[in-house]
Amino acid sequence: MSISHAIRRGDPGNGSGTSQTSHASRTSRTSGTSRAIARPGLRRLVVGAAASVAAFGALAAVSSAAYAQAGPSPAGLDGRQGTDRDHLTVTVRNAGGEADGTYELYCGPDGGSHPDPRGACAALKRDTRWGKDVFTPAPEGGFCTMQYGGPATAHVTGTWAGRPVDATYDRRDGCGIARWDRLVPLLPDMRAPQRP
Numbered sequence: 001m002s003i004s005h006a007i008r009r010g011d012p013g014n015g016s017g018t019s020q021t022s023h024a025s026r027t028s029r030t031s032g033t034s035r036a037i038a039r040p041g042l043r044r045l046v047v048g049a050a051a052s053v054a055a056f057g058a059l060a061a062v063s064s065a066a067y068a069q070a071g072p073s074p075a076g077l078d079g080r081q082g083t084d085r086d087h088l089t090v091t092v093r094n095a096g097g098e099a100d101g102t103y104e105l106y107c108g109p110d111g112g113s114h115p116d117p118r119g120a121c122a123a124l125k126r127d128t129r130w131g132k133d134v135f136t137p138a139p140e141g142g143f144c145t146m147q148y149g150g151p152a153t154a155h156v157t158g159t160w161a162g163r164p165v166d167a168t169y170d171r172r173d174g175c176g177i178a179r180w181d182r183l184v185p186l187l188p189d190m191r192a193p194q195r196p
Helices: 002-010 020-070 117-127 174-182
Strands: 086-093 101-107 153-160 163-170
Touching: 086 117, 101 117, 163 174
Parallel strands: none
Antiparallel strands: 086 101, 086 153, 153 163
């Protein structure tokens, strides 16, 4: 009897050669035992599912509470206006023509006195990556081509993606030119012909 009981639990679809009468009589004698064995499995399944639902509900409640306590999101990434909005001041000197001056730039939504706020914000967003600073200076001691891009300089201050910005730019060598050109149109395009 213990062998047939083990076969029933381990392999319910077992096509053993037992006759219907012996199987029926064993089922009637052990029906109380079979139900008792089957119910704990069902109970574990139901309790496990209920625990999963409760854990998910607690996680959802904690998540919304955490968002509420976290305060404002990083500056300008959610498109809200206010004090947490991305704001940069760009001062350009010796670029010639109308490019010289001081401009205010707001991103998220884009605006300010900058000549091309939408393009400037797009250039910044394009180069913004997690763990990298878009305003990082060229590495000291790096190999740069000995080309001169002109006397233009720029100073960018303010806040971008929740971080303070204080960066200077020039075009005195290949590294400076590449760094400048990467932020066009935040900085004026010195490759384009200048208007008088």
